[in-house]
Amino acid sequence: MAEKKLQKNGAALSAQKHSGERKSGTFLIAISAVVLGLLAGGLLMAAIRENPFAAFSYIFRGSLMNMERVGNTLATATTLFFTGLAFAFAYKTGLFNIGCSGQMLVGGIVATIVAHYVFLPRPLYLIVLIFSAILGGSLWAAVPGFLKAKFNVHEVVSSIMMNWIAYWSVYYYIPAHLKGPSLETESSAIAVTQSLRTTWLTKLFAGSTYINISIFLAIIALVLVHFCLRKTTLGFGLKAVGANKFCAEYAGINVQVNVMLSMIISGALAGLAGLSYYTGYSLNMQIGVMPSQGFDGIAVALLGASTPIGVLLASLFFGILQSGKGFMNAMTSVPPEIADTIIAVIIYFTATSVLFERLWNSVFHKMYERRASKINNSNSEVA
Numbered sequence: 001m002a003e004k005k006l007q008k009n010g011a012a013l014s015a016q017k018h019s020g021e022r023k024s025g026t027f028l029i030a031i032s033a034v035v036l037g038l039l040a041g042g043l044l045m046a047a048i049r050e051n052p053f054a055a056f057s058y059i060f061r062g063s064l065m066n067m068e069r070v071g072n073t074l075a076t077a078t079t080l081f082f083t084g085l086a087f088a089f090a091y092k093t094g095l096f097n098i099g100c101s102g103q104m105l106v107g108g109i110v111a112t113i114v115a116h117y118v119f120l121p122r123p124l125y126l127i128v129l130i131f132s133a134i135l136g137g138s139l140w141a142a143v144p145g146f147l148k149a150k151f152n153v154h155e156v157v158s159s160i161m162m163n164w165i166a167y168w169s170v171y172y173y174i175p176a177h178l179k180g181p182s183l184e185t186e187s188s189a190i191a192v193t194q195s196l197r198t199t200w201l202t203k204l205f206a207g208s209t210y211i212n213i214s215i216f217l218a219i220i221a222l223v224l225v226h227f228c229l230r231k232t233t234l235g236f237g238l239k240a241v242g243a244n245k246f247c248a249e250y251a252g253i254n255v256q257v258n259v260m261l262s263m264i265i266s267g268a269l270a271g272l273a274g275l276s277y278y279t280g281y282s283l284n285m286q287i288g289v290m291p292s293q294g295f296d297g298i299a300v301a302l303l304g305a306s307t308p309i310g311v312l313l314a315s316l317f318f319g320i321l322q323s324g325k326g327f328m329n330a331m332t333s334v335p336p337e338i339a340d341t342i343i344a345v346i347i348y349f350t351a352t353s354v355l356f357e358r359l360w361n362s363v364f365h366k367m368y369e370r371r372a373s374k375i376n377n378s379n380s381e382v383a
Contacts, residue, residue: 026310037349050333060320071206075212076281076323086273088301092306096156099141103266104291111275116190133271137269146260195279299314299350302351325340
């Protein structure tokens, strides 16, 4: 009997040894960052003498309390998903595409032009509209991609410059060619029949006017990017270049071509963000506005560990915060900027993930030692 107990404890110790090797995963780090971000937001609310629990409840109620608000939240999250996935794809392949805002603008303006001047049967029209946004975003990203591949110009510098070129191009193009009937600061509105909105989706979400078919494009993009990075030779080559371009080149991979492809695909995804926002969510474009979603996508990608599924979950979380902050402000005296502060704190803690990694690894190690000590003591008593 004692021998069997010793064997059982030995097996448990062996199993615990393997489990003791457990390391903190990206999911645990992301959850830690979110919790601390919410805690920081709660402390700020308490500092202005507001009830944090009530404020947070209003954020979630404002985003999720009925089907209409759920539809609005999903529409907000869809644009964030595209920009987050655009940044994450480039980041996975060793590039820092900070030009998503400019690529989103160009994708949006090209799609807006198509929406105003191209009239085709609905299925064919949607195909033309979607590919026009993809073309605009990918061509705009191809410029910093080419400069990086050919002349080793850092993509952060060149993509920031492309952001402002896009900004000023839209600034002057809209009043000259797409001016609205009453304001020169925005384009004329796209007809609903020429947009991504559909009657059946609006009815499904109880009258939400923001939900549109770009949500299905987001699902397709998620599947394609996941498949590309995990299952294809192209994805392997892109990640190899991102990991170490010198080793990749030694292995026979064309580094310059892969850098270009990475930026083009990333820009195409950012172009879809422009399509989602300007021809689905807002139906017009305003001048003098650099879309913040391009920069928010960086936060989404970092929180989602630059994985497609992680980006999806992060975009939904940020979509809830963005959609619910107005309702929170209407019901309390908490300023909506608190939600932006929460996001900023989450980004900060996500960027310092090495601290969480060390913390959780230390916790797991102590748990393992405690468990191993109990098993050893039990074995000594049996012996």
